[in-house]
Amino acid sequence: MPGWFGKSATETQITHGQRLWLYIFAGIVMALLLAPTLIVIPMSFSDSQYLEFPPREWSLRWYENYFGSVEWMQATATSLKAGLFTMLVATPVGTLAAYGLHTARVAFVRATFALLITPMMVPVVLIAIGAFYAYVQMDILYTLTGLVMAHTVMALPLVLIVIGSALKSFDMDLEQAARSLGAPRWQAFLTITLPQIRFAVVTSALLAFLTSFDEVVVAMFISGGDNATLTRNMFNSLRDQIDPTIAAISTIMIVVTTLMMVLAQVFGKRRTGG
Amino acid sequence: MATLAGANHSGLRWDDRLERMRLFGLSSPALLLVLLVLVIPVGWLFAVSFIGEGGQLSLENYQRMLDSKAYYRIFVTTFQVSILTTGLCILIGYPLAYFMSELPSRAANLCMIAVLLPFWTSLLVRTYAWLVLLQKKGLVNDLGIALGLWDEPLKLVHNMGGTLIGMTHIMLPFLILPVYGSMKAVDRDYLKAASNLGATPVRAFWTVFFPLTTPGLFAGALMVFILCLGFYVTPAVLGGGKVTLVSMKIVSNIELFVSWGAASALGVVLLAITVGILWIASSFLKLEQLTGGGH
Numbered sequence: 419m420p421g422w423f424g425k426s427a428t429e430t431q432i433t434h435g436q437r438l439w440l441y442i443f444a445g446i447v448m449a450l451l452l453a454p455t456l457i458v459i460p461m462s463f464s465d466s467q468y469l470e471f472p473p474r475e476w477s478l479r480w481y482e483n484y485f486g487s488v489e490w491m492q493a494t495a496t497s498l499k500a501g502l503f504t505m506l507v508a509t510p511v512g513t514l515a516a517y518g519l520h521t522a523r524v525a526f527v528r529a530t531f532a533l534l535i536t537p538m539m540v541p542v543v544l545i546a547i548g549a550f551y552a553y554v555q556m557d558i559l560y561t562l563t564g565l566v567m568a569h570t571v572m573a574l575p576l577v578l579i580v581i582g583s584a585l586k587s588f589d590m591d592l593e594q595a596a597r598s599l600g601a602p603r604w605q606a607f608l609t610i611t612l613p614q615i616r617f618a619v620v621t622s623a624l625l626a627f628l629t630s631f632d633e634v635v636v637a638m639f640i641s642g643g644d645n646a647t648l649t650r651n652m653f654n655s656l657r658d659q660i661d662p663t664i665a666a667i668s669t670i671m672i673v674v675t676t677l678m679m680v681l682a683q684v685f686g687k688r689r690t691g692g
Numbered sequence: 693m694a695t696l697a698g699a700n701h702s703g704l705r706w707d708d709r710l711e712r713m714r715l716f717g718l719s720s721p722a723l724l725l726v727l728l729v730l731v732i733p734v735g736w737l738f739a740v741s742f743i744g745e746g747g748q749l750s751l752e753n754y755q756r757m758l759d760s761k762a763y764y765r766i767f768v769t770t771f772q773v774s775i776l777t778t779g780l781c782i783l784i785g786y787p788l789a790y791f792m793s794e795l796p797s798r799a800a801n802l803c804m805i806a807v808l809l810p811f812w813t814s815l816l817v818r819t820y821a822w823l824v825l826l827q828k829k830g831l832v833n834d835l836g837i838a839l840g841l842w843d844e845p846l847k848l849v850h851n852m853g854g855t856l857i858g859m860t861h862i863m864l865p866f867l868i869l870p871v872y873g874s875m876k877a878v879d880r881d882y883l884k885a886a887s888n889l890g891a892t893p894v895r896a897f898w899t900v901f902f903p904l905t906t907p908g909l910f911a912g913a914l915m916v917f918i919l920c921l922g923f924y925v926t927p928a929v930l931g932g933g934k935v936t937l938v939s940m941k942i943v944s945n946i947e948l949f950v951s952w953g954a955a956s957a958l959g960v961v962l963l964a965i966t967v968g969i970l971w972i973a974s975s976f977l978k979l980e981q982l983t984g985g986g987h
Contacts, residue, residue, distance in 0.1 A: 427794070428794065428880075428883065428893070432893035436893075440787060440790070440791055441791065443787055443788075443791075444787065444788050444791035444792075444803075447784055447787075447788045448788070448803060448806035448807075449806075450861070451806045451807060451809075451810050451861070451864065452806050452809060452810070454810075454818060454821035454822055454825055454861065455809065455810055455813050455817065455818060455821055457821065457824075457825065457831065458817065458820070458821045458824065461824065468829055469824050469830075470829075471831045471834075511721045511722050511725065512722060514718040514719065514721065514722070515718060515719035515721070515722035515723075517715075517718060518715045518716055518717065518718030518719040519716070519719055521715045522712050522713075522715040522716040522718075522719075523712055524712050524713065524716050526716075527716070530716075530719055530723065533723070533726060533731075534719070534722055534723065534726055536726070536730065537726065537730055539918070539966060539967075539970060540730065540734065540922075540963060540966070541921065541922025541939060541959070541962050541963060541966060542922060542924065542939075543922060543924055543939040543942050543943060543959065543962075544734060544737070544922075544942075544959045544962065544963055545729075545730060545734075546943075547737065547942065547943075547946055547955060547956075547959065548729075548730065548733030548734045548736070548737055549729055549730075549733055550946070551733055551736060551737070551952070552728070552729065552732065552733040552736070567725060567728070567729055568729050570725055571725050571726055571729040571730055574722055574725070574726065578722075628812065631814075632814040632815060632816070634815065634816055634924075634925050635924050635925065638943075639946075649814070649816050652816055652820070653816060653925065653929075656816070656819070656820060656823065656929050657928070657929065660823060660824060660827065664820055665820075665824070668814075668816075668817040668820055668821070671813075671814050671817055672813055672814075672817060675812050675813060675814065676809070676812070676813075678812075679808070679812045
C-alpha cells in the first residue's frame with residue numbers, strides 16, 4: 419500500500435510512512451501485554467514438568483492434579499465463598515454509604531468519603547499486618563468472617579467510586595418527584611433510584627468479587643488452616659518451585675475473570691443502548 | 693401568627709437537620725468496618741512503633757532505620773524500583789496510548805482489550821506467567837538463543853531485571869488508561885491550527901499536544917509510583933530474594949523475627965511517604981481524577 423504510506427496520518431500532515439515506527443512499537447507492546455497471560459493457557463495442557471512452549475505432548479494431568487487435590491479444592495471453595503460474601507456485603511454497604519454521602523449534604527461528607535477510600539491508598543502490607551494483629555485480639559484469625567471483613571474494606575472504595583459516579587449522573591429530581599407524591603424515602607430509593615443505577619451496582623458487585631478473589635497479601639496473613647485461600651496457596655507454592663499445577667489453576671482463573679468482565683461489558687452496553 | 697410561623701420554620705430546620713444526619717448515618721456500616729479493620733489496627737501499629745524492645749517508650753525502631761546500612765539500602769531499592777518502573781511505564785505506555793487515541797473507535801476498542809485483559813487478570817497469574825517465561829529453560833531464553841541473540845541461557849529472573857519486567861507489565865494499564873482518557877479529550881483542531889501556523893509535526897506535538905495530556909500522564913504516573921512503593925507480590929516472586937523492598941522487609945520482620953516494633957515503624961514511614969506524595973500531588977490535581985483514572 420504505497421499510497422497509504424504517503425497519506426497524511428494526523429492533523430499535522432505527518433504521513434503514515436513516517437510514523438511506521440509508532441505502529442510497530444504499539445504492535446509489539448500490545449503483544450507483550452497479552453502474551454504472558456495467554457501463553458500460560460497452552461502450557462497448562464502440557465505433559466511435561468518443565469512447562470515448555472509449544473508443548474510436545476498434551477495432557478490434562480495438571481488439571482487432574484488440581485481437581486484431585488483436597489487441599490486445592492478446599493482453597494478454591496474458600497476463595498469462592500470469600501468472594502461471594504465480600505460481594506454480598508460490600509455492595510449493599512457501599513451502595514448505602516454512597517447514597518448517604520451523595521444526599522446528606524453535611525459538612526463532613528468529603529472527609530468521610532476520603533476516609534472510606536483510604537484502603538485504596540494505604541499500602542496493602544500495612545492493612546495485612548494491622549488486620550492480623552486486630553484479628554488475634556478479636557479471636558477471628560483464620561476465619562471466613564475475618565477474611566470477608568478485610569476484603570469488604572478493600573472493595574468498598576471501588577463500590578463507592580462506581581456507585582458515586584452513577585449517582586452523580588442520576589437526576590435526583592426523579593426521586594424528589596416520587597417523594598412528593600407520597601413515597602417514603604426508602605421506597606423512592608428502591609423503586610426509582612436503584613433501578614436507574616442498577617448497572618453500576620452490578621459492576622461494583624463484580625469488582626468486589628474480583629477484589630476478594632484476587633487478593634493475596636492480606637489473605638497471606640489472615641487466612642489459613644481450613645480457610646486458606648487459593649491465592650495464598652498459589653503464592654506459597656510459587657515461592658518454592660514452579661509447579662505446573664499453577665498453570666492449570668491460572669488458566670481457570672483467567673477464564674473466570676474474563677467471563678465476569680465480559681458480563682460487565684454486556685451490562686454496560688445495555689445501558690448505552692437504553 | 694409570626695411566632696407560630698417562626699416555630700414552624702425552626703421545626704422544619706430541625707427536621708431537615710435530622711434527615712441529613714439520618715442520611716449520613718447510612719454510611720455508618722461502611723465507616724464501622726473501615727474503623728475496625730483499618731483505622732484502629734493502623735493506629736495501634738503507629739503506637740507500637742514507638743515502643744522499644746524492653747517495652748518502654750523509645751524511638752529505637754526509627755533510630756535503627758537511620759543507623760543501619762541494610763535499612764538504608766532497602767529504602768534506596770524501593771525508590772529505585774518505583775522510579776524505574778514508573779519511567780518505563782511512561783516510555784512504553786504514552787506512545788501506545790497515543791497510538792490508540794488516533795485510531796477509529798472500533799479499532800481503538802479492540803486494542804483496548806490488550807490493555808484491559810491483563811488489567812483484570814489476577815496479579816498472581818501474571819507474575820507466575822513471567823516467572824515461567826523468564827526462567828532458564830523458559831520461552832524468552834529459548835527464543836533468544838534460537839534467534840542467535842545470545843548463546844548461553846541468561847539469568848532473566850530472580851533479580852532486578854525480572855522484577856522490573858514483571859512490575860512494568862502489571863503497572864502499564866494504570867498509566868495507559870488515564871493518559872488515553874486525557875488524549876481523547878484533546879481537541880485535535882488545536883494541532884491543525886498549530887500546523888497551519890507553520891509548526892512542524894514534531895513541534896506541534898511537543899508544544900500543543902503533549903502539554904494538554906500532562907494531567908492524565910501525571911495522574912497515571914502518580915498512581916503507578918504509589919502502587920510500586922507498597923508492592924509486595926511481584927517483587928517477592930520475581931526478585932527471588934535479591935530485591936528487598938520496604939513491604940518485603942515488613943513481612944519478614946513479622947514472619948521471621950516477630951518484631952512488631954520494627955515492622956510497624958517501617959509501615960509508618962511507608963505510609964507517611966505515600967501520604968506525603970499524595971498530599972503534594974493533590975495541590976497539582978484533584979484526587980477524584982486519580983481515583984477515577986484507576987478503573
